[in-house]
Every structure is written in structure tokens, then in C-alpha cells.
Amino acid sequence: MEELTHYIFYDIEVDRIRNRVSEICKDYGLERIQFSGFSGKLGRNKRQELFLKITHAIEEGSGKVLILPLCEKDTREIKEYVQLVP
């Protein structure tokens, strides 16, 4: 099954729920790219599973999640800038 690169971003205020969501993302082999953002390859079924698990976690409180699939062509146009000053 074709796996596309996905980006997952969430806005969750309660630490416990936010941590739960980051653990779910790690369970799916995704890599943390921002404080509340992960990315990695997912097939369609895994994406749906991941989405349901995250929404289930958020339902306990409040928050938002967005799962974005990017085709090969789109990934070539991504712009990223990181400056980490200690």
C-alpha cells in the first residue's frame, strides 16, 4: 500500500492529553518536528487509525488536530527554516 508523508499538528492545552497525543504519534513511528508537530510516512489505514486514536484522546478535554497528507510533488516544495540558539 502506498505510504505518503504526513504532517500532524495539534493544539492541546492540557499537558496530560497533549503528552498522550505525542505518545500516539511516536507509536506510529512519526518523528517530532515541532513542539506540537510530527511527521512521517503513513498508509491510508494507519492514517485513519491514528486520527481516531488522537480524536479519542482529545475528546476527554478540548483541542484541535490536523493531519495533512503530502504527495511526492508537494514534499519537494516544502520550505523549512530552523534556527536554534542555545
Add this chain to the structure above:
Amino acid sequence: MEELTHYIFYDIEVDRIRNRVSEICKDYGLERIQFSGFSGKLGRNKRQELFLKITHAIEEGSGKVLILPLCEKDTREIKEYVQLVP
């Protein structure tokens, strides 16, 4: 010129710089979708301009920004869940 839907997410600790970046996103007609996330239509030139302005703002301190273009087909596969409990 073709305009694609873009998603912009940033991780910026310093309030002044983070607010500057959100103002830049608003100047480009983008809509806030998360605390540190915007989306909207951009052509290739505007995307490049926006990216340079944001990196310039971040250069004053530290932080990350990611600009993701999504083609029409990818946008149809976006998964979003929002639960706002007052």
C-alpha cells in the same frame, strides 16, 4: 499564476517574534487555524516572499517555521478534528 493551499506552522518561544510572524501571516491573507498555525492560498512568489519575511523575523532570536504546500488532491484527504469546550 496557480495558487495552492499552504499550511504554515511555527515554533517560536519569544512572544514578540511569534506575534511578528503571526502579523506577517495575516498580511498575506492567511487564516489562523491553530495557536501557531495558519493556512490559505499562495502563489509561488508570495510563498517565497512570506518565507523570507518569516525567516528574517526568526533570525532575531530562535525558532522554526515550516511551510507546506498542498495540491488539490491532497487537500481532499486532510483530516481535522476540533473540540472546543468553554
